[in-house]
Amino acid sequence: DTGVSQDPRHKITKRGQNVTFRCDPISEHNRLYWYRQTLGQGPEFLTYFQNEAQLEKSRLLSDRFSAERPKGSFSTLEIQRTEQGDSAMYLCASTLRASAQETQYFGPGTRLLVL
Amino acid sequence: DAKTTQPPSMDCAEGRAANLPCNHSTISGNEYVYWYRQIHSQGPQYIIHGLKNNETNEMASLIITEDRKSSTLILPHATLRDTAVYYCIVRAPTINTGTASKLTFGTGTRLQVTL
Secondary structure, eight states: OOOOEEEOSEEEEOTTOOEEEEEEOSTTOOEEEEEEEOTTSOOEEEEEEETTEEEEEOTTSOTTEEEEOTTSSOEEEEESSOOGGGOEEEEEEEESSOOTTOOOEEOOOEEEEEO | OOOOBOOSEEEEETTSOEEEEEEOTTOOTTOEEEEEEEOTTSOOEEEEEESSSOEEOSSOEEEEOTTSSEEEEEETTOOGGGOEEEEEEEEOOOOSTTSOOOOOOOOOEEEEEEO
């Protein structure tokens, strides 16, 4: 069990540029979540995948954001035309399967700074 | 999911037990209490969860009151490495695979362990 990994760990970009983050969940975990965390706040839910299907999106996920999980394994989160307000930590979490006591395991996050 | 209330900060001497309280007076009968912690610049780390009974694992103990309106996370022998933000989260069980079991984080308790 190597844990959830995320890449890159840090990203600095200029306003207006596109960025893409990758998340590799724990092997065989079929549920994957993305969260965003701004300074001083707890993480906020963005979106959720069951295998390759994106089943739920938060209102926080504007049309500049898109997430994919093409083969039901790794996932990518892309932000187009970045804005300074997108500066945050982007966290990925995975779980094995749906259960009453589903436990999410988080990756280390990708810290984005938009200049 | 029910809302939780935690003190914003607490201090604890190294080697002593850290007792972190959480109020969740509107919790429903089937909602679980989860605890995560987040060490600076890292992703949240799962600690423990419970429904009605007290729970213990290698990291901590969780004490849930009989009426389930509050709980306490106990770190029996706090070390400097336990300095982190601790989040208490109440979450309904996953009903089906199409439903995201999103975690709703508050601002947590910042625990400072000192020498």
